[in-house]
Amino acid sequence: MERKQCREWAERHQVALYLLTIGAGVALGALLPGLAPTLELAVEPSIAALLLVTFLGVPLTRLGAALRDGRFLLTLLAVNFLAVPLIVWVLTRPLTGSPELLIGALLVLLAPCIDYVIVFTALAGGAQERLLAATPVLMLAQMLALPVLVPMLSGGAALGMIEPVPFVRALVLLVLLPLLVAVLIQRVGPRWDLSPAMVPLMVLVLVTVVASQTQRVLGAGTPLLALVPIYAGFLVLATAAGTLVSRLAKLGVGESRSLTFSAATRNSLVVLPLALAMPSPLVPAAVVTQTLVELLGMVVLVQVLPRLLRTPRADSPRAGMGGSGSR
Numbered sequence: 001m002e003r004k005q006c007r008e009w010a011e012r013h014q015v016a017l018y019l020l021t022i023g024a025g026v027a028l029g030a031l032l033p034g035l036a037p038t039l040e041l042a043v044e045p046s047i048a049a050l051l052l053v054t055f056l057g058v059p060l061t062r063l064g065a066a067l068r069d070g071r072f073l074l075t076l077l078a079v080n081f082l083a084v085p086l087i088v089w090v091l092t093r094p095l096t097g098s099p100e101l102l103i104g105a106l107l108v109l110l111a112p113c114i115d116y117v118i119v120f121t122a123l124a125g126g127a128q129e130r131l132l133a134a135t136p137v138l139m140l141a142q143m144l145a146l147p148v149l150v151p152m153l154s155g156g157a158a159l160g161m162i163e164p165v166p167f168v169r170a171l172v173l174l175v176l177l178p179l180l181v182a183v184l185i186q187r188v189g190p191r192w193d194l195s196p197a198m199v200p201l202m203v204l205v206l207v208t209v210v211a212s213q214t215q216r217v218l219g220a221g222t223p224l225l226a227l228v229p230i231y232a233g234f235l236v237l238a239t240a241a242g243t244l245v246s247r248l249a250k251l252g253v254g255e256s257r258s259l260t261f262s263a264a265t266r267n268s269l270v271v272l273p274l275a276l277a278m279p280s281p282l283v284p285a286a287v288v289t290q291t292l293v294e295l296l297g298m299v300v301l302v303q304v305l306p307r308l309l310r311t312p313r314a315d316s317p318r319a320g321m322g323g324s325g326s327r
Contacts, residue, residue, distance in 0.1 A: 003196070011199060042212075043212060067134075076131075079263045080263060092230065094226070104285070108290045109290070111146060112263075115267075116202075125306055126261060235297040243256065
């Protein structure tokens with residue numbers, strides 16, 4: 001195939017590619033456990049590269065407009081730090097007898113994603129520039145909220161365990177640095193088009209994350225099975241909450257998709273260092289389990305959400321207000 005045909009083929013079949021990649025990552029991690037440390041080193045650089053390509057696809061002028069959208073920012077904070085904690089509290093009550101699993105689940109479910117959520121939002125036709133502009137706000141908000149929410153919802157079991165350093169590191173390396181590079185590229189080479197690298201980079205991220213963490217999940221054993229329905233239930237309820245809140249706030253279609261993805265997608269890669277610093281191996285295993293469930297869920301949500309939140313007909317009074325990227 002020619003390069004253009006390869007790109008079009010990959011974009012048409014990207015969902016199937018991502019599912020196959022997740023399966024390949026599990027097999028690779030299970031069969032070649034010695035590769036895990038090397039692959040883990042590649043996780044953050046691959047995410048940073050993926051976000052760089054994503055940022056390059058968003059004109060800088062639209063970022064300024066997105067940051068000035070106060071209604072979207074307030075709605076985003078409300079759904080992530082009011083609606084989501086309520087959902088998490090209800091779902092995690094069955095874990096109160098297993099403090100390690102409870103802390104791991106709370107740690108990951110209470111932290112909104114700041115990295116590949118932007119990519120999935122773009123794939124679903126959402127207003128990814130809104131999430132990009134809100135990323136520093138979301139990062140700061142969760143740094144302040146997690147030390148309060150996790151101990152509160154865990155009955156005080158995690159008091160004093162939440163450190164800000166991994167959050168600051170992730171903000172700098174995964175968001176601010178790729179964004180700065182994207183700004184420089186847009187200024188010195190405005191015609192550069194790196195969008196064909198999007199699907200290959202997503203495949204790279206998925207295989208490195210899944211393969212590097214498979215042994216950790218397998219080593220934790222059957223207790224993790226109790227988390228799977230909780231994480232799956234969170235995806236369903238958070239998607240419903242994001243959809244409902246976006247409609248109550250009367251957001252456009254693109255912004256509604258962005259808000260819903262932010263509600264459903266969690267910051268597992270950023271909180272994993274926090275979990276690894278805790279004494280029980282079940283805490284990081286609980287975080288990694290959420291990553292695996294979420295990646296499968298995101299592949300499905302990319303296809304489902306555009307059907308739940310459709311662009312209005314041309315004769316609708318809200319037509320044309322769906323935000324960039326809506327379809």
